Amino acid sequence: MTVPGKYLRGIPINLSEINDIAHAATSRPVILGGPIRLGYGTQGGSKADDFDLPGLMLALKDIEALTYDILGSKSSFHNPESIPQRSRSTVEIARWSVKGAFVIKQHPDYPHVMCELETFRGCGRPDHCSFCTEPFYGDPDFRDITDIISEVDSLYHNGARYFRIGRQSDLFSFMAKDTGDELLRPDPKAIERLYKGIRKTAPQLKVLHMDNANPGTIAAFPDECEKIARTIVQYHTSGDVAAMGMESADPSVIKANNLKAMPEDVLDAIRLINRIGSARGKNGLPELLPGINIIHGLKNETPETFRLNFAFLKNILDTGLMVRRINLRQVMVFPDTPISKENNMDQYQYHDQFIKFKKKVRKKIDHPMLKRVVPIGTVLKDVMCEVYNGITFGRQFASYPLLVGIPSKLPTGRFVDITVSGYGQRSLTGVPYPLDINNTDPKLIYYLPGIGKKRAHTIIGKRPFIDQKDLYDKVEGIEETLPYIEFRD
Numbered sequence: 001m002t003v004p005g006k007y008l009r010g011i012p013i014n015l016s017e018i019n020d021i022a023h024a025a026t027s028r029p030v031i032l033g034g035p036i037r038l039g040y041g042t043q044g045g046s047k048a049d050d051f052d053l054p055g056l057m058l059a060l061k062d063i064e065a066l067t068y069d070i071l072g073s074k075s076s077f078h079n080p081e082s083i084p085q086r087s088r089s090t091v092e093i094a095r096w097s098v099k100g101a102f103v104i105k106q107h108p109d110y111p112h113v114m115c116e117l118e119t120f121r122g123c124g125r126p127d128h129c130s131f132c133t134e135p136f137y138g139d140p141d142f143r144d145i146t147d148i149i150s151e152v153d154s155l156y157h158n159g160a161r162y163f164r165i166g167r168q169s170d171l172f173s174f175m176a177k178d179t180g181d182e183l184l185r186p187d188p189k190a191i192e193r194l195y196k197g198i199r200k201t202a203p204q205l206k207v208l209h210m211d212n213a214n215p216g217t218i219a220a221f222p223d224e225c226e227k228i229a230r231t232i233v234q235y236h237t238s239g240d241v242a243a244m245g246m247e248s249a250d251p252s253v254i255k256a257n258n259l260k261a262m263p264e265d266v267l268d269a270i271r272l273i274n275r276i277g278s279a280r281g282k283n284g285l286p287e288l289l290p291g292i293n294i295i296h297g298l299k300n301e302t303p304e305t306f307r308l309n310f311a312f313l314k315n316i317l318d319t320g321l322m323v324r325r326i327n328l329r330q331v332m333v334f335p336d337t338p339i340s341k342e343n344n345m346d347q348y349q350y351h352d353q354f355i356k357f358k359k360k361v362r363k364k365i366d367h368p369m370l371k372r373v374v375p376i377g378t379v380l381k382d383v384m385c386e387v388y389n390g391i392t393f394g395r396q397f398a399s400y401p402l403l404v405g406i407p408s409k410l411p412t413g414r415f416v417d418i419t420v421s422g423y424g425q426r427s428l429t430g431v432p433y434p435l436d437i438n439n440t441d442p443k444l445i446y447y448l449p450g451i452g453k454k455r456a457h458t459i460i461g462k463r464p465f466i467d468q469k470d471l472y473d474k475v476e477g478i479e480e481t482l483p484y485i486e487f488r489d
Contacts, residue, residue, distance in 0.1 A: 149198060
């Protein structure tokens with residue numbers, strides 16, 4: 001993975017597991033592809049190194065193209081070692097994505113599968129960020145809009161209902177025009193055709209979200225990007241996040257690593273997205289909010305960098321703006337990136353300070369921001385229960401879903417609506433909505449908004465209730481809880 005992370009039901013593969021797979025395959029060829037072709041590292045704050053395992057072949061370009069070339073015609077099979085490695089073309093992506101859409105039915109969670117739609121790869125900047133691996137994919141290679149819509153159509157007819165327009169480095173730059181400047185000029189009409197076409201061919205889709213947005217693009221072309229943001233809000237589904245690669249608020253670090261935007265540019269982009277997307281949508285979350293990615297371990301970092309990064313985040317909080325996600329990580333250094341020639345993460349001198357900084361942000365920024373974005377009493381629609389471990393953990397289908405803990409055992413694989421009743425540092429506590437006050441697990445009554453232990457014991461002792469009036473007459477101070485409960489015999 002080029003961006004390390006931790007996930008509710010998924011753990012990135014490690015070298016020992018890869019070795020076990022290669023060994024189990026005996027004489028059959030094992031081909032490994034994806035970001036690992038750029039190098040393997042266990043976590044942020046480390047170097048991703050080349051590796052070599054017996055019985056394993058690494059796809060150094062696109063594993064899809066290599067596999068296709070190996071298979072050859074129906075009557076032949078080519079030796080993988082004899083195949084020149086190459087990148088797949090957009091014409092091949094168009095053909096394979098349609099013919100291969102049926103494969104989602106083999107996913108263990110089918111039909112609850114998020115399908116990521118690739119719009120383009122590469123980055124249009126002439127000079128790239130010091131740590132970035134996107135230049136390895138070449139110049140921007142935009143997919144034809146009709147091809148993307150055909151892919152959606154094929155997936156949709158194979159049962160797909162959850163989509164994310166991802167993979168690209170900056171959605172706002174899809175089909176953008178090269179005007180000779182550092183940044184491409186966005187094309188709002190192209191993005192409108194894309195979104196409108198997706199909604200037309202998949203009218204009953206349940207999720208349509210985006211991924212990355214370059215804050216530099218938004219700040220440099222505010223008029224075009226405002227039109228794009230309004231198009232996204234018109235055609236997407238709520239709870240969407242525009243993940244912005246800010247990386248640092250330290251001007252010295254920004255210049256030394258050729259980062260995308262100065263702090264004032266990022267702030268302008270955050271304001272624009274808030275202005276257009278902060279209204280609450282059908283699933284209980286704001287329509288579209290920015291996310292912020294910050295990276296430590298970059299060239300020219302000093303203790304002042306941590307102060308500037310925290311001050312930037314604190315300013316967002318103090319000015320009443322909202323961000324849905326703050327991603328803090330240490331850079332993973334990949335071979336052949338500019339930073340690899342100057343950086344030795346094995347001796348990263350600010351690791352301890354990064355850990356303290358991260359804890360400080362989680363406590364003083366994330367926690368109050370979560371309360372702003374998702375206030376107590378918010379009803380979140382369609383939370384899928386995924387794991388039970390004393391608490392049922394679930395998430396909405398989304399690009400960047402919030403983790404919800406439900407203090408009771410609920411069937412996994414089931415969707416429930418949730419009333420938000422409390423917070424962790426980056427997660428929510430909730431109870432099913434509406435809560436059957438007469439028959440529910442007594443623990444859940446305690447977690448209803450405005451209840452507490454004493455009133456919960458009173459409610460449990462006086463169950464069952466006929467209706468709201470009966471509850472109101474028997475239990476004092478229950479008014480604010482009434483919208484979140486129901487009465488069953």
